[in-house]
Amino acid sequence: MATRETQALIIDTALALFNRHGSSNISTNRIAAECGISRGNLHYHFRNKAEIVYAIFQRISHAMHDEWPADHLEPTLEHMAKMYVRQSMLILEFEFFYREMAALLRQDSLLRRRYREHRERRIDAICRFLTTLAEQGIMDFGADRAMLRPVVIATWIISDNWPNFVEFSGREFDAEAICQGYDMILHMLAPYITVGFEDVTRTSHETIHALVAELPRDALASAG
Structure with a gap:
């Protein structure tokens, strides 16, 4: 396989294993075996597991900064609800990172610095x-x-941690759970919203339920 294809295979495989078992429980040997490549081939592309985690984080950063740059061009409360669903789906896609974030950032100074830069850019965008x-x-x-x-910043903390809270509460992460997390954000913003709050809440819930209904059937299966 070409270098990029091999790297993508390693990252995709590692992400699936990390999400399922936790990154600390998965070795590079296990990743190589699941990829069907030699350990030496894997280490040719990534010297260690930390480099794989960093490459996965780059995907998160790319999604936020390269694929979500035009939110301010749709200045509506409906779009804000769409942004929240989009963020929730990203967290589920990379759930191990959000579960283990504190430990991962403490262990890797480069990852910690890049995360800080990423966080500041995203907060500025919001x-x-x-x-x-x-x-x-x-x-x-x-x-x-x-x-x-x-x-x-407070809304960022809520959106990053709400899926974990739902999972560890033993609940299903469905449209209703997403609405409950979003309600917390709406209540924080309530003093500054100039239109009817009940109408905003109702419309937001309708938007969230409609978006979740359009997702692939297994999109929420990894949570809860």
Whole structure:
């Protein structure tokens, strides 16, 4: 196989194994065996497991920064609900990383630095989106303008951790669970939303249920 194809195979295989068993329980030998390649071939592409984890994180970063750059061009509360579903699906796709994030970042200074850069860029993008909502008259931060960034950080923490909370509660991560997590974000933003909050909540739930209904049948199967 070509180098890129082999690297993609290794990353795809490692991601599936990490999600299923946890990264600490999977060796590079196991990954190589599952790929059907030699250990030496794997180490030609990735010197160790940390490099594989870093390559997986680059996929996360790519999705957020290269595929989600135009959110501010759709400044609606409906699109904000779509953003939350999209983030939830990303977390499920890379669930081991979000489960093990604290340990992974502590172990790898390069990964920690890149994560910080990634986080700051994404927080800036969300601030830009909410600022555009304010320009459209949908939100109003007024004298609380300085609260924009802290509020965004708080919503980031909720969205990153809600799937884990649902899973460890023994519940199914379905459309209703996604709505409950999103409700927390809406309540944090409620003081700044200028339109009817009940209407926003109802429309958001309808949007989330419609989006989840369009997902592949097994899209939520890995959670809960």
